[in-house]
Structure formats: structure tokens, C-alpha cells
Amino acid sequence: MIEAPNLRLEALAPFAFVAIGSLVVLMGEVLLSRSESMRNAPSVDVRIGTILSFLSAGFLLLAVVVAAQAYMSNTAWSFNVDNPMMRLDRYANFAIGVIGTAAILVCALSADYLNGLRIHHGEYYALLLIAVAGMILMVSAVDMLLVFLGLEMMSIPIYVLAGFDRRKLRSNESALKYFIIGAFASGILLYGMALLYGATGATSFDGIRAGFDPDNALAIVGLGLLVVGFAFKIASVPFHQWTPDVYEGAPTSVTAFMAVTVKVAAFMALVRVLTGAFETTIEPLQDILWVMAAATMIVGNVMAVIQENVKRMLAYSSIAHAGYLLIGLVAGTGEAHAAVLFYLFVYVFMTLGAFAVIIVLAHRGKDAERFDDFAGLATQRPALAALMVLFMLSLAGIPGTGGFIGKWSLFGAAVKAGQVPLVIVAVLTSLVSVFYYLRLPVVMYMRDPSDEPRRMTTSSGEGFALLVCAAVVLILGFFPSEGPGVLLLDNLRVLHWARDSVAFLP
């Protein structure tokens, strides 16, 4: 007789909403483009694009709402209770909330940008949703198998998205580089998992933790390969070379998506793997992470200074932020992990905001991506220039913005954990970063506009995304306090969310 497995379907709810959404969007495009009323309407593609973008945002919103509800009710569901591969606990729900919100904003930004590039395809939104579904698997996994599956489910659609503007050589090249590096990295990651399985006889986090022996060479090599595989995904030095090329070549809406959601998913999965499957006190692991954090901060910030392309500059800035976040992993305390989550939360909105401004300025299929393209923006579009200044200040970590509170809590937690030298490196490199972040405001406010025509309109989707990002960055920048009761979002509350999420890590 076969015993029926003890399944909890609720654990799959956020994943299922997004996965079903991707199928609906894929079918929706076909059905819409064939319907009578649509076929005769003017500018069909634009309309269908708008509908699909709303549709996918709706499915993402469902997933976010379910995750928020599960977060509030403080449950930890496993799909298969007897043999858990995933666990939808507060940690996973926090991640799903952040990733889902970011993806909704990307949907809002995409519709008009894609129209400008004249690439109208329903696949875009379907691929976006599949990638989000993969991220959900990845952050809720408690088994190496699901970590790998989620990672691939996230990466493969993004390879396609990076090359989505397939007539453009730079988009082709970006996709190719991302694909080769990504596939190579997942090969290394897998070999690490195989060696860990050989050393411990398990693929689940608990099993690996129980069987891990720091004196076993096989286990240590496996752990090293695993960290290297993740280092590629989070764009940490010395595995970062692909980042600027891929960020520059991909369509900007895709770059925005990659820069924020992939970073959040990969980082939160990495924290979960390292705390779940290993004792955090493994000496070589700490040393490796220490060196990686320092090198990532230095290389990212120094290389960003010499960039002439804003997208490339933001790519190096995202490398630098990966370095700051790694400090939290080196520190390894619960408080540091909570600070990492808080920093990721802020990072999502400030980076997305910066990319949103670039997207708003894209004109007739041409990206405004060089520093020169921003000359005199303050006189022509003062509101947009002001928002860009806000995002740049926040990325640089100037007080009054969310970026400052994020850095403050992260560095503070690291100092408490005794990582003073690393924090000194972080503060010094942050000073360097002020230089290149403030270059954009200088160009916008001090130089005269060029004669090139500039897009003077903002679509409602773009406006929505910009406002949300700016509001979050500003509200999180207030001095830490319980905000007025009406405010759903204040930095202490977000920090509490992060702390409560981290409590679910072993």
C-alpha cells in the first residue's frame, strides 16, 4: 500500500499565481491579436502591450498579497511536510514581497519603453513572470535541488530577455555573454552541489548541515565551488566582468529588472544556503567572503568613476553594492542579516528609480545613456532631474535618504560583529562613490542642454513607478522612528520586517 503524501498546497500559492500568470499572458497575446475588435483598432500592438502589462502586474500583485498575508499570519508552510524541499516562511515571504513589488514596477515601466523600441511581444511579460516564479522557488528552497531549479528558472528567461531587441547587435552580444557566463557559473555551482552530496550524502540543507565535516576536503571544495557559482550571480569580484557588458547591451527595462530582482533573489538565496546548510563559523568560508567583499567594493567603486555611460556606471555601482551586502554575510550575525535584507529593500527602489529615469528619457528607440545625454536636463525637465538627484544621493548614501539608513544599519551591525577593517574599506569606497554619483547632478544642473530633441512626456506607468520609488527612498530616509500611524512604511517597520524574517534562518 502506498501512503498518500502529506501535501500543503498553500505553500505553492505565490509561485502558482506567477506561473499561471505567465501562461495566461502567453495565451492572452494570441487571443487578443486574433479578436475582431482588436484587429481593426488602430495601433493594436500598443494596446495589447498595455493590456498584457496590466495583466502581468495583476498576477504579480496577487502573489505579493498572498505573501504579505502569509507573512502577517506568521506561518511556515512546506509543500511536502514529510520531505520538505521548500519552506514558505517569513523569510521567503519577505523576499517574494520585495521581488514581486519590483517586478510590478518593471511591468509599469516596460510598456511604453517597448513601444519606443518597436518590440511588441507578449513573450516579454511571460518571460518576466517565469523568471519571478524561479526566484520564488529559489528564495523559499531548503534543498539544493530546488535552489538549482529556481536559479535556472530565473536565469534562462533573463538570457532571452537580455537579447530581446534581437535586431540590435549590442542586445545580441549582451544575451550571448550573459548566457555563456551564466551557464558556466551554473555548471560550477552544480559541481559544488555534487561534491557536497558526495561528502554528506544529502541534498537538503539540514542533511548537509548534519553531515558537513570541515576536515573533509571534498566538502570544503564543494562549498568553495558553491560560493563561486553564487558569486557569478550576485556579480561579485572576481566574477563580475560580465555585469557592465550585459547591463549596457540589454534593453533598459530588462537591465532594471536584472539589476534589482536578480540581486535580491540571489543574495537572499545565498544567505539562506549559507546559514541553513553550513555552520557560519567555518574559517575558510569567512576568509573567502572577507576578501570578496573588500575586492568587490574597491573594484566596483573605482571602475565606476571612469565610465562615460550611465548604464555602465550603474552596473559598476551594482557591483559595489554587492560588496557592501557581502559585509553582512561576513559579519554573519542575525542583526547583520537583517541589515542585509533592509539594504536590499532600499537598493531595489533607489536602483529601479535611477533606471526609470533613463527609461523615461529614451527617445525614438534611442536610450539616453551617455552622461552627455543628461546635459541641461534640469532646465528642460526639472522634476525628472530632481528625482534623479534624489536617487543618486540615496545610492551614494547621503543622510536624509533610504540609502543612508541602509548603509548605517549594515555597517553598524558589522562593527558590532567585529568587522572594523572591512567597514573602514566600505566607508572609504563610499566616499569614492560620492564622486561618480554626483557627476550626474552636476551634468544635469551645470551644463547647457544640447540641441538633440528630448522626450518631454512621461506615461502614467512611468510616473507611477517613479513616484513609488521616490516615496519609498524618501520615507525610509527619515530618522529611524515609528512613523505616524497612517504611514504603512517607515524604516523601523521595514527593519522589524527584516528582523522577523531573519528569525526564520537557523
Add this chain to the structure above:
Amino acid sequence: MEIPIELVVSLSAILFGIGVVGALVRRNIIVILMSIELMLNAVNLAFVAFARMHGTNDGHVFVLIVITVAAAEVAVGLGIVISLFRNRDTTNVDDVSLLKW
């Protein structure tokens, strides 16, 4: 006849090494793809050997998933190579260098 586990794992490590070197050294995109496939097959071999050693099924399940994912990955990869080839008439990575520094 007994095959010692060390032999199988060494073979897998050698295959993996060939794959890594191939992916880093060769300039033709198709050959790089084949090298990456070789890396994944080395992983599969290691998983099967370890599963046999431990007497558990986890390794076998992992291998099935890896095979499936590798197929999906190669399909996407070849698609990207084709779209590049249509634009550039080349499958050499050295010719693909618009984006630098």
C-alpha cells in the same frame, strides 16, 4: 567486479576540468557550448556515483533535473547564437566585442 568510487569521481573531475578549460580557452561559441555540456555531464556522473555510494535516490533525482534543465538551457543558447549569426555572420567570440570597459 568492483569499481572503486575514487576512479569514477576522478573521471568526473577530469571531464569537468576539460569542460572548464574548453569553455575558457576555445573561441568558437558552439565549442564553448559543448564544453559547458561536458561540465554538466561530469556533474551527472558524480551524482550517479555518489548516489550509488550512499545508496540514496537523491542523486538520481538531481541528475534527471539537471538533464532537463540542460536541454532547456542549450535550446535557449542555440537560439541566441542563431540570432547573433543572422546579424553578424560569425560564431567566434572574439568578433563579438562591441561592449568594452
